Amino acid sequence: MWLHASCSLEFNIPVPTPFLLMLRPRSGRQQWVAREQYVLSPSVSVVEFTDSFGNLCQRLVAPAGYFSVHTSVEIETADVSDMGPGANFVEVQQLPDETLPFLYPSRYCESDRFNEMAASLVAGQAAGYDQCTAIVDYIRNTVTYTPGEGQQIISASELNELGHGVCRDMAHLGIACCRALSIPARMVVGYLESLEPMDLHAWFEAYVGNRWYTFDPTQVGLQGGRVAIAFGRDAADVAIYTQFGDPVNQLNMQVNVERMAEPPF
Amino acid sequence: MWLHASCSLEFNIPVPTPFLLMLRPRSGRQQWVAREQYVLSPSVSVVEFTDSFGNLCQRLVAPAGYFSVHTSVEIETADVSDMGPGANFVEVQQLPDETLPFLYPSRYCESDRFNEMAASLVAGQAAGYDQCTAIVDYIRNTVTYTPGEGQQIISASELNELGHGVCRDMAHLGIACCRALSIPARMVVGYLESLEPMDLHAWFEAYVGNRWYTFDPTQVGLQGGRVAIAFGRDAADVAIYTQFGDPVNQLNMQVNVERMAEPPF
Amino acid sequence: MWLHASCSLEFNIPVPTPFLLMLRPRSGRQQWVAREQYVLSPSVSVVEFTDSFGNLCQRLVAPAGYFSVHTSVEIETADVSDMGPGANFVEVQQLPDETLPFLYPSRYCESDRFNEMAASLVAGQAAGYDQCTAIVDYIRNTVTYTPGEGQQIISASELNELGHGVCRDMAHLGIACCRALSIPARMVVGYLESLEPMDLHAWFEAYVGNRWYTFDPTQVGLQGGRVAIAFGRDAADVAIYTQFGDPVNQLNMQVNVERMAEPPF
C-alpha cells in the first residue's frame, strides 16, 4: 500500500540547543521512499550522517525561540507484514556479524536478567519464530497497553513489575526475552497506518529463519502499513529527537498517516 | 540558494536487467535536501544501501520494455563555493583515515604515472591549495572542453594525449595530478546551476587545509549552485547508473536545474 | 614501557557451545602490539571480525570437554597516562560523529537517571575535564573498591545504592555521570601493570578537549602501563567472552602482566 505519513514537532527553546534527530526513513527491503520532505522553521544549518545501525541522523542547533520540524514521506510498504511460523532458530555461530549487537543486553532490555522468565514462556515451543510468538502472546495477554501514558522510558524489568505500558515498553520486554534465548532482537520506531490513537509507534524485529521478522505486542494480528523510521538496540538508540543541555519545551507533536488512494505518480 | 534539480532517464530494456543507481543526493555539510522525489515507471522492487563512500545506492531489476527513472530534489546549497587560497598541504601522516583511499591511483586517474607532470605544473607554488589551483589552471588552459561528446570514459592519461574532453575527463586529470602530489582528491558527480548546456556535471574535490575544497576545471571562477549526488575515486565509482548484462538502450536523459524564487516552504 | 601481558581461560564445556571472544588488543594511538599469541586447546575453527567499536572479535564453537584459551601480547604503552586538567567541554554540535553513541544511556550506565546527581557533583567546576575529575574523585571517595567480588554485573544505579563494587561497576558510574553532562564516555577493558591483585581491569575514557582521556576511579593517581583490549558503551559490549546457550563451567582465569626489562627485539 501507499502511505502518506508525517510528523511535526514544535518547541519553545530557551537557549540555543543541540539536537540529534532521526526522522528520515530510508528505503529498504520492506519499504520504498518515493517522496520525502523535511522542513525546519526557522531554517538552520544541518549536518546529516549515518549511524552504526544505518539510520540517517540530523545534527543541528535549534535557535532560541519557536522552532519546528516537519517531516513527511510518501512511501510504499507491505499490506501485510511477513509472518514465519516454524521459522527456525539460527545457531549463534551461523548468525551474520551484523546481528550480533542485538544479542546483548541494552539500556532498556536487561536480557541478562530474563533467562528464567524467557525459558518458562517458551516451554514446549520449537526454537525460533514460535518462541517469539509465545513471548509476544504473553506480553499481549499480561501487560495492559496504555497508549499515550509513557513520558518516562521504562525498562523491560520495570514494565514487568508495573504491568502496564506503552508500545515502546512492550517492545522492550519482547526484545529482552528474545535475547535471553540467543535470538537477536531489535527495536523499530515508525509509523503504523492502523494505529489508534495515531502517534509514532514502536515494535520489534527478531532474527529467525535467516531474516528479520516483525513482531508487535500491542496489536492483535500483524498489521501491515508499517514505515520503519529507525532501528536500534532499544529506545536509547532510536529517539526521534534527542536534545542536549537544559530541557526544552515541546509544545506539540502531531503524527499523521493516511493511505493514499493511488500511487503518488 | 535554493535549487530544484531533476534527472530523468528513459530506457528500452530487451530483457530483465539488473541496475545499480546513484541518484539520491544526501544532506551534508554543503547541502540540505528539503524535498525529494524518486519515481520508477513501471514501479519495481528496490533495495537501497550505502556504499563505502557514503552514497545512497539503489539496486533493482528493470523489467523488459519501456522503463524510466525520474528523480528530483529541492535543495539548499551555497551561492559561492568556498575557496581557500594558501590553505596548506596536509602531511600524509596527519590525514584522516577516511581520506587515504583518495591518495591511490584508480581506474581513470593513473596518478602513479603523473609524478613528473604534476611536479612541473606546480613548480614554485606553496604546497596545498595553490598547487591545486595551478593544476586546474593548466587543465583549463590546455584541454579543450567539449561538453556532450563523451560517450566512452577516458582516463587522465588518455585525455592528456587527446587534448579535449568532457567535465568528467578533466576532473580525472585534476585528480591524477593532485594524488601524484600526495593530495587526496575525489570525484564528484552532481548538478551545477549555471551549466550550459544543462547536463549532469562532474568536478573534483581536494583535501587541503584540513577540509575538502571544490575545484572545477571546466568553469572560469568557482561557481556555487552545486548539488553533489555522489562521491568516489573516479567515474568508475560514481556512475549514476550501472547496468549489468547485455546493453540496454538509453532512449533519453533529461537534466534540469532551476533556481527557486523562494524557499520551498 | 614494554609489557608482557597474558590471559588464560579454562572451561569445562558440557555441550558444544558458541562463544564470542574479545581478547586481541589492537595497535592504536596509545599502544603498539609487537608480538601476539592466541592459543585454543583443543584447536577449533575460528572466524574473526571487527565490531562497530573497532574490536577484533573471535567467533567459535567450543567442543564438549576441557577447553582453554590462552592469549598474550608484548606491547609498548605509555609510562604515564595523559592528563588534561582544564581541557574544555566539546559542544555536542562539534563532537565527531563516532563519539555520539557514547552519549546515550546503555545497559549498565543509566545516564538518563543521573542528571541531578551529576550536576551536583560538578558544581563549580569548569565544563570538561575538571568535571570528569570531580566525578572520579567522588566515586573514589564514596564507593568502596572491592576487587574480586563482582560476579554479577551491576549497573551505575545499583552501585550507587550498594556503595561497593569492582572496577567495572565504578567505571559504569563514572560513565553514567559524564554522559548525563553530555560528555561522551566509554568503557575500556584491559590490563593494568600495577594492579593488585592482578586481574583484568576496567576503566573509562571521556571525550573532552577534542580527544579521549583516561579516567580510573579505582586508582589514586593515573597510572600508566595500560593495555586496552576492548572498547564499548559498557560491560555489555566488552565482555572478554560471551557464551551462548546453557552455562558452561569456567574452571580458571589467570591474568599476568609483567614489565619487560628491555624491548622484545
Add this chain to the structure above:
Amino acid sequence: MWLHASCSLEFNIPVPTPFLLMLRPRSGRQQWVAREQYVLSPSVSVVEFTDSFGNLCQRLVAPAGYFSVHTSVEIETADVSDMGPGANFVEVQQLPDETLPFLYPSRYCESDRFNEMAASLVAGQAAGYDQCTAIVDYIRNTVTYTPGEGQQIISASELNELGHGVCRDMAHLGIACCRALSIPARMVVGYLESLEPMDLHAWFEAYVGNRWYTFDPTQVGLQGGRVAIAFGRDAADVAIYTQFGDPVNQLNMQVNVERMAEPPF
C-alpha cells in the same frame, strides 16, 4: 597445515617519510593467526586502522637513515584450496552489497575494455566457476610467467599486449575478465608455501556459488598453503607498503615461508 611466514623490508631513508603498510594478516574463514610479530627498527610511533576492505593498515613516519620492518606469523591454513567446479553465477541482484565494489573497473583491471575478450574466452562454459576456470586456463597458457621481473605495475590491458608478466599482472588480467562478465573479483596479496622462487605472491578470488573462490593463474593445480595478507580491488589497494614524498631506497626484501613440523603450541 601450519606455516611460519615472514617478510623483512630494509630501507635507506633520505628524509623522514610517511609510510602506509599492510603487513598484518588477519584471521578469517580461511586462516587462523596463532602467533604474530611486528618489529620496526628503529622503533617509531605507529597508528593502526582498518581500511574499507578489512585490512589492518599501519601508518608511520620512517625516520631518516636505515629503517627496517620485520613481520612474521604462525598461521594455520588449508592444505588444499577449495575448488567449486560448476558453482553457479550469482545474478547481480542477488550479490551481497559488500561484493559490489569488486564488479567495477579499477586502476589495473580495466574491465570496461574486456567485454568482448571475456565473452570469447568463456564461450560454451556454464556461467560461474567454470567461466573463471576458462579465463585462468587462457592466462596460464598464453601469458609467460616471469617472476621477479615486475618493478613497474602494469594493467590487464598492458599485460595483454606485452604477453609476459608477474603474478600480480596475471591476477589483474583474470580479475578484469571476471568483472567483464559481472562476476565480482578481487586481488589477494599473500604468502604461498610452495612458491619458487620464494617471494610475496598475488592471486585473485572470484565470487561464484555464493562465496569467494581462489584462482591462481601462475600455478598448475590449486595449491593450498596460502596466507592472505591483504584484499583489494587491485594492486593499487594492496601494496604491502606505500611511501609518500620523494622515493626512498629499498635495500632489501626477504620473504620466507616454512611449513611447521607441528602446531606451534
